[in-house]
Amino acid sequence: MNPTRTLMAATLLISACTSTPPPPDWQANAFESLENFTSAYLSGNTRVAHDEFNRAKAEIARTGRPDIMARAELLRCAAQVASLDWSPCTGYLSLAKDAALSEQAYAAFISGQWSNLNTAQLPKHDQTLLAELQQQTMPTHSRLSLIHDPFARLIAASLLLKKELLTPVDIALAVDSASGQGWRRPLLAWLGVQLKQAQTQGDADAAAGIQRRMDVVLQQKTRVLDAGLKST
Numbered sequence: 001m002n003p004t005r006t007l008m009a010a011t012l013l014i015s016a017c018t019s020t021p022p023p024p025d026w027q028a029n030a031f032e033s034l035e036n037f038t039s040a041y042l043s044g045n046t047r048v049a050h051d052e053f054n055r056a057k058a059e060i061a062r063t064g065r066p067d068i069m070a071r072a073e074l075l076r077c078a079a080q081v082a083s084l085d086w087s088p089c090t091g092y093l094s095l096a097k098d099a100a101l102s103e104q105a106y107a108a109f110i111s112g113q114w115s116n117l118n119t120a121q122l123p124k125h126d127q128t129l130l131a132e133l134q135q136q137t138m139p140t141h142s143r144l145s146l147i148h149d150p151f152a153r154l155i156a157a158s159l160l161l162k163k164e165l166l167t168p169v170d171i172a173l174a175v176d177s178a179s180g181q182g183w184r185r186p187l188l189a190w191l192g193v194q195l196k197q198a199q200t201q202g203d204a205d206a207a208a209g210i211q212r213r214m215d216v217v218l219q220q221k222t223r224v225l226d227a228g229l230k231s232t
Helices: 025-043 046-061 066-082 101-110 124-134 150-162 168-181 184-200 204-231
Strands: none
Touching: 025 046, 025 066, 025 184, 046 066, 066 101, 066 150, 101 150, 124 150, 150 168, 150 184, 168 184, 184 204
16 A cells, blocks of 8 residues: 555645646646655655755756645654654744645644644544544554554554653554565664663564564665665
């Protein structure tokens, strides 16, 4: 499943791309570049992700519409959060005044600002997650299992971890979500969380197994980067 096909990403450019007559070139080009950016970023290919995002911004800039640019910046921020990067979403913040209400609500959600949040503007799975958290009771099931899209699930997992509300079961589910999609960047981040958990619990066997998984990812990534450098 392509991560930009989630409900959140659908608010970016999909609606225009599925209308008739066909969308103008800038929309189709921007949508393709945003898809390529997300895939490259989650795969850990920083250079390609940077180039694709800049292409998307160049296409959107042709419209002179800061509200659409804000949506693109919000997608970039969501990809960072899914990879446990909680850096301020500076690109979006500079455009926030022109963002639609749904983008403003989602920006507040992924930044962890949940007080006075207009949840009706959020995707349904995020509304359900917040409703469960308001009950302030220990869940009898995995909270993340309610979210079927792997990209959205990783975002929710990251936010729960930041707020110290993530269970060990959900950490394992986050690892499996990234692993199943082949997303190196979030996978390494979540394996790191799982490794720290095993070390804290004094489980040397589990820690060694997690480290072996990380070594496989890191070794292959190094080979890919070396091959790219030799071809340039």
